[in-house]
Amino acid sequence: MRLENVTFAYGDKVILRDFTLELPDAGVTALSGPSGCGKTTLLRLLAGLETPQSGRVDAPGLSKTVILFQEDRLLPHFTAAGQLRAVLPRGADPLPALAAVGLEREADTPVEALSGGMRRRVALARALAAAPGKRLLLLDEPFTGVDAENAKKIMKSLRSLRLPILLTAHDAESLRMADTVLTFSGPPLREL
Amino acid sequence: MRGKPLKTLIRLLAPAVFWLGLWLLAAALIDQPLFLPGPGLVFSTLWELLGTGRFWEHVLWTLLRVVSGTLLGVLGGVSAGVLTAFLPPADALLSPALRVGRAVPVASFIVLLLLWVGSDWVPVAVSAMMVTPVVWEDVRAGLASPGHDLLEMARAYGMGRFRRFRTVYLPAALPYCRTGILSSLGLAWKSGVAAEVLCTPRRAVGTQVYYAKLYLETPSLFAWTVTVVALSLLLEKAVRRALRKKEGGGGDAA
Numbered sequence: 239m240r241l242e243n244v245t246f247a248y249g250d251k252v253i254l255r256d257f258t259l260e261l262p263d264a265g266v267t268a269l270s271g272p273s274g275c276g277k278t279t280l281l282r283l284l285a286g287l288e289t290p291q292s293g294r295v296d297a298p299g300l301s302k303t304v305i306l307f308q309e310d311r312l313l314p315h316f317t318a319a320g321q322l323r324a325v326l327p328r329g330a331d332p333l334p335a336l337a338a339v340g341l342e343r344e345a346d347t348p349v350e351a352l353s354g355g356m357r358r359r360v361a362l363a364r365a366l367a368a369a370p371g372k373r374l375l376l377l378d379e380p381f382t383g384v385d386a387e388n389a390k391k392i393m394k395s396l397r398s399l400r401l402p403i404l405l406t407a408h409d410a411e412s413l414r415m416a417d418t419v420l421t422f423s424g425p426p427l428r429e430l
Numbered sequence: 431m432r433g434k435p436l437k438t439l440i441r442l443l444a445p446a447v448f449w450l451g452l453w454l455l456a457a458a459l460i461d462q463p464l465f466l467p468g469p470g471l472v473f474s475t476l477w478e479l480l481g482t483g484r485f486w487e488h489v490l491w492t493l494l495r496v497v498s499g500t501l502l503g504v505l506g507g508v509s510a511g512v513l514t515a516f517l518p519p520a521d522a523l524l525s526p527a528l529r530v531g532r533a534v535p536v537a538s539f540i541v542l543l544l545l546w547v548g549s550d551w552v553p554v555a556v557s558a559m560m561v562t563p564v565v566w567e568d569v570r571a572g573l574a575s576p577g578h579d580l581l582e583m584a585r586a587y588g589m590g591r592f593r594r595f596r597t598v599y600l601p602a603a604l605p606y607c608r609t610g611i612l613s614s615l616g617l618a619w620k621s622g623v624a625a626e627v628l629c630t631p632r633r634a635v636g637t638q639v640y641y642a643k644l645y646l647e648t649p650s651l652f653a654w655t656v657t658v659v660a661l662s663l664l665l666e667k668a669v670r671r672a673l674r675k676k677e678g679g680g681g682d683a684a
Contacts, residue, residue, distance in 0.1 A: 287582065
């Protein structure tokens with residue numbers, strides 16, 4: 239995966255200017271840096287959710303990528319299992335992915351009744367469920383509100399997918415779980 | 431513990447007692463049943479009507495017309511809502527027509543329809559025409575309500591059009607649709623009975639209202655009006671309960 243001379247701005251605010259970066263094609267890579275430096279935009283560009291004003295992004299594309307957004311983006315009024323069924327092929331079982339995040343007992347609980355950390359785990363389970371057949375996993379602050387023990391367990395499940403994983407993180411625990419840590423400052427985004 | 435049901439009963443009955451008392455007082459002051467019959471006279475007239483087979487026949491036919499009109503209106507409103515929310519040409523074509531339709535006076539509709547369809551069907555058509563724009567507007571607003579974040583999530587997770595409709599749009603639109611249906615029920619009753627008054631079908635509450643007015647039978651007019659109000663409230667309650675049950679069924683359509 240590679241970004242080459244990429245420039246991207248939201249209106250007048252330049253987030254990436256002539257930015258070039260080579261990313262590992264395997265393992266877990268953590269992107270670290272202060273809030274608002276452009277990490278999320280970088281993930282969105284790699285996912286294909288944003289188009290750069292100039293430059294080139296070499297990545298598998300949206301149909302071959304799973305992205306976990308910074309916000310949970312769960313379907314209101316759906317149960318935990320319902321969130322997964324909404325992205326799984328018809329008839330597929332959502333329980334293995336829920337079990338991987340330790341929420342198999344909450345399968346039939348509406349998401350409104352879950353805690354913030356549990357909702358994050360449901361969003362992670364949805365990403366896990368959607369991962370088979372994909373080539374890239376992008377996780378934007380995946381373990382916000384998730385306790386360390388569950389985060390480790392989930393990371394183990396994520397690694398078992400054998401996909402290149404790119405995640406943004408602020409906390410030391412998440413950074414320790416990564417194989418490579420890239421540190422940035424910005425905007426405009428700059429590798430330190 | 432025993433005080434609670436009593437308090438609830440008082441809270442429920444107090445407004446009715448107040449308004450009935452006010453009505454009684456006004457009727458006693460005016461003392462002319464032709465202008466304002468008292469509640470006693472009205473309810474005794476209603477009691478007499480209830481004992482006749484004809485009463486139930488009129489009620490049944492009016493109920494049938496209003497319910498059919500409402501169902502047709504809901505069908506039309508939901509279809510128009512879906513079409514105008516997702517198809518720009520349909521929006522360009524239908525939305526102005528529905529807005530104009532909403533502004534046309536009910537009386538004009540009734541007279542026009544009386545020329546086009548038989549008098550038995552005018553109340554059905556009028557009720558439907560009153561319900562359609564209300565439901566359309568609410569369904570359209572509901573379908574426009576899912577935020578960018580959810581729609582982007584649906585796109586990122588490769589949800590097809592049908593699945594996106596079922597999981598993102600439909601749950602968002604249902605509460606709006608429910609509000610639209612409930613708020614249009616009263617309109618359906620008012621317009622349906624008004625159409626019956628003007629078209630005088632053989633078996634209809636509106637026709638009885640018309641005759642009561644014609645023969646200056648004010649207590650009878652009041653009795654039929656009470657009937658319409660009671661029917662409207664009962665139907666609204668039944669629909670509210672049915673819709674709540676449906677909503678309680680959960681959002682896991684996937």
